[in-house]
Amino acid sequence: MKILVCISKTPDTTAKITFTDNNTKFDEQGVQFIVNPSDEWYALVRALELKEALGGTVHLITVGGPDNDPVIRKALALGADDAIRVDTDASDGYYVAAQIAHCAREGGYDLLLTGKETIDYNGSGVGGMIAGILELPYISLATKLETEGNGEATVRREIEGGEEVCSVKLPAVISCMKGMAEQRIANVRNIMMAGRKPLKVVEPVDADKLTEIISFTLPEPKSGIKMIAPDNVEELVRLLHEEAKVI
Amino acid sequence: MPVLIFADQHEGTFRKAAFEAVSYGNSLARQLGSTATAIVLGTCEEQNIRALGNFGVPKVLHHTNSLLDHFDPAVYAKVICQAVEQESAEVIVFSHNFNGKAIAPLVSARLKAGWVAGALALPDTSSGFVVKKGVFSGKAFAQVKVLSEKKIVSVNPNSVPVEKTDQQAEVIPFDSQIQESDFKVKVTATETLSGTVPLPEAEIIVSGGRGLKGPENWGIVEDLAKALGAGTACSRPVADSGWRPHHEHVGQTGITVRPNLYIAIGISGAIQHLAGVNGSKYMVVINKDPEAPFFKAADYGIVGDAFEVVPRLTKAIEAFKEKQH
Ligand SMILES: Cc1cc2nc3c(=O)[nH]c(=O)nc-3n(C[C@H](O)[C@H](O)[C@H](O)COP(=O)(O)OP(=O)(O)OC[C@H]3O[C@@H](n4cnc5c(N)ncnc54)[C@H](O)[C@@H]3O)c2cc1C
Numbered sequence: 001m002k003i004l005v006c007i008s009k010t011p012d013t014t015a016k017i018t019f020t021d022n023n024t025k026f027d028e029q030g031v032q033f034i035v036n037p038s039d040e041w042y043a044l045v046r047a048l049e050l051k052e053a054l055g056g057t058v059h060l061i062t063v064g065g066p067d068n069d070p071v072i073r074k075a076l077a078l079g080a081d082d083a084i085r086v087d088t089d090a091s092d093g094y095y096v097a098a099q100i101a102h103c104a105r106e107g108g109y110d111l112l113l114t115g116k117e118t119i120d121y122n123g124s125g126v127g128g129m130i131a132g133i134l135e136l137p138y139i140s141l142a143t144k145l146e147t148e149g150n151g152e153a154t155v156r157r158e159i160e161g162g163e164e165v166c167s168v169k170l171p172a173v174i175s176c177m178k179g180m181a182e183q184r185i186a187n188v189r190n191i192m193m194a195g196r197k198p199l200k201v202v203e204p205v206d207a208d209k210l211t212e213i214i215s216f217t218l219p220e221p222k223s224g225i226k227m228i229a230p231d232n233v234e235e236l237v238r239l240l241h242e243e244a245k246v247i
Numbered sequence: 248m249p250v251l252i253f254a255d256q257h258e259g260t261f262r263k264a265a266f267e268a269v270s271y272g273n274s275l276a277r278q279l280g281s282t283a284t285a286i287v288l289g290t291c292e293e294q295n296i297r298a299l300g301n302f303g304v305p306k307v308l309h310h311t312n313s314l315l316d317h318f319d320p321a322v323y324a325k326v327i328c329q330a331v332e333q334e335s336a337e338v339i340v341f342s343h344n345f346n347g348k349a350i351a352p353l354v355s356a357r358l359k360a361g362w363v364a365g366a367l368a369l370p371d372t373s374s375g376f377v378v379k380k381g382v383f384s385g386k387a388f389a390q391v392k393v394l395s396e397k398k399i400v401s402v403n404p405n406s407v408p409v410e411k412t413d414q415q416a417e418v419i420p421f422d423s424q425i426q427e428s429d430f431k432v433k434v435t436a437t438e439t440l441s442g443t444v445p446l447p448e449a450e451i452i453v454s455g456g457r458g459l460k461g462p463e464n465w466g467i468v469e470d471l472a473k474a475l476g477a478g479t480a481c482s483r484p485v486a487d488s489g490w491r492p493h494h495e496h497v498g499q500t501g502i503t504v505r506p507n508l509y510i511a512i513g514i515s516g517a518i519q520h521l522a523g524v525n526g527s528k529y530m531v532v533i534n535k536d537p538e539a540p541f542f543k544a545a546d547y548g549i550v551g552d553a554f555e556v557v558p559r560l561t562k563a564i565e566a567f568k569e570k571q572h
């Protein structure tokens with residue numbers, strides 16, 4: 001099996017979110033960056049498990065500037081074989097998908113995995129767009145992925161109020177979420193090796209940008225909490241009914 | 248700018264997410280001085296489809312081919328693109344639910360139509376087409392401008408008003424050639440959790456954390472949820488320990504929810520948890536530690552032992568509901 005895993009860089013989950021340039025840019029000052037959790041915990045780890053079980057190789061791709069390199073090295077340290085970075089700005093989902101699709105076409109992969117969504121821009125779309133561009137089957141929000149390496153996979157996916165089991169011919173694009181694998185910690189040997197693994201930097205291809213973020217806002221702060229005594233839950237019921245009007 | 252709305256049906260019925268999408272699409276068409284049409288795929292009784300008119304849409308296309316009772320996003324995307332062409336639609340509206348998230352990116356790639364994933368409001372069309380969506384998993388919002396000629400908006404659950412009328416829609420058969428061989432994804436089994444509300448659509452959510460000590464104690468959460476007609480959720484360590492199913496995990500790395508009321512029981516309120524729930528209209532926190540960070544984010548709080556407070560609250564809710572009848 002030859003598997004391509006799409007890796008994106010996101011701010012650490014504890015990062016305080018603020019903006020600069022008149023609220024048009026995310027303020028990266030002092031922010032730690034990590035591999036997007038669903039890309040690492042589910043897509044990458046499942047790819048590595050399949051490699052361990054069936055043989056083959058696991059390749060990473062990321063679209064973004066040189067500031068992505070430390071993050072992609074972190075992902076390499078979990079055991080992937082090599083990585084490609086498309087050296088361009090990743091501000092639009094379709095543009096990113098077009099770059100990945102172009103590389104995937106050349107690479108001849110059996111399986112393309114993405115995370116469920118990035119925790120910064122919450123697009124939940126790059127995987128589907130890659131599938132749409134390459135005209136490959138797409139399964140979104142998969143919680144399990146099994147294959148014998150025989151050109152077919154069995155996938156469990158979330159649907160409204162339940163789950164569905166499907167089979168799909170490979171190659172296919174699958175977006176991965178919780179349930180698919182367990183988070184792994186890189187071992188020292190792999191961390192040492194990660195620095196020497198090939199990371200190929202390629203130029204972007206021409207593609208349209210279909211969207212653009214023009215500004216950001218932060219949620220309004222809460223106006224303050226009302227405390228209720230633990231033996232006066234009737235008061236809470238009254239407030240929920242009369243004040244909040246939610247029951 | 249004619250609008251096409253994908254109205255997502257499940258075994259012949261429509262859920263709230265579909266009503267929200269239809270209502271949103273219809274308001275949008277009105278704002279643009281244009282018309283809205285909905286499309287329904289697969290087996291569904293005509294009277295249910297006509298009732299979509301209640302949410303403002305005058306006309307619904309219905310593709311009755313029962314092959315579409317199996318969900319393959321690629322086939323759905325293909326059919327929707329054909330409808331887009333027939334209707335000369337320029338804006339396509341989805342629900343931002345599991346199915347919408349699967350189909351919309353494929354339609355986006357096929358039509359080169361920019362997509363706003365998880366819209367929280369109608370677009371600002373005063374200069375271009377700009378839509379508000381959540382980013383940083385609930386920690387902020389972005390105004391996203393769609394640059395392409397065709398545009399896609401998926402509507403975040405529980406985020407937009409639903410306008411109801413007593414209109415009925417006209418149902419128009421829609422046919423396009425689809426064959427069994429178009430389906431590259433074959434559904435072999437479906438497991439529905441009967442009687443439960445999908446969390447992103449739930450209006451009230453009762454959620455439990457590690458403070459509940461173990462899965463055997465979830466009865467008090469479930470009883471309160473039942474009394475309120477609520478969905479149940481949990482914090483990440485609770486799902487990771489296998490106390491509760493994964494699909495109940497809310498937060499930055501789980502599901503983002505925006506119910507009217509979120510009740511957090513024995514949850515400390517870590518930043519990653521709050522990110523996924525702070526879009527809730529009202530939050531109640533029950534925690535024995537007065538210093539728990541969740542109290543800073545909530546509207547109502549009770550400092551106390553969940554095992555005493557929650558059953559008491561359940562009784563009080565039941566008594567309240569009783570009185571309402
Ligand atoms: C990368 C990353 C991503 C993460 N993503 C998520 C996410 O998506 N969602 C998420 O939830 N977490 C997430 N976390 C974990 C998060 O940081 C917290 O560890 C987690 O939310 C804590 O869960 P908890 O509140 O249930 O448990 P705890 O933090 O252990 O809190 C338990 C609470 O219960 C209270 N309590 C104890 N006994 C009682 C009692 N008898 N009655 C009432 N109250 C009681 C305690 O006072 C305490 O406040 C993430 C962490 C990381 C590093």
Ligand SMILES: Nc1ncnc2c1ncn2[C@@H]1O[C@H](COP(=O)(O)O)[C@@H](O)[C@H]1O
Binds near residue numbers: 036063064115121
């Ligand atoms: N810049 C990027 N480079 C590589 N993969 C990406 C990039 N952005 C998103 N992805 C992949 O696409 C998934 C969905 O991203 P999004 O559509 O932004 O929510 C992510 O979980 C990644 O696997």
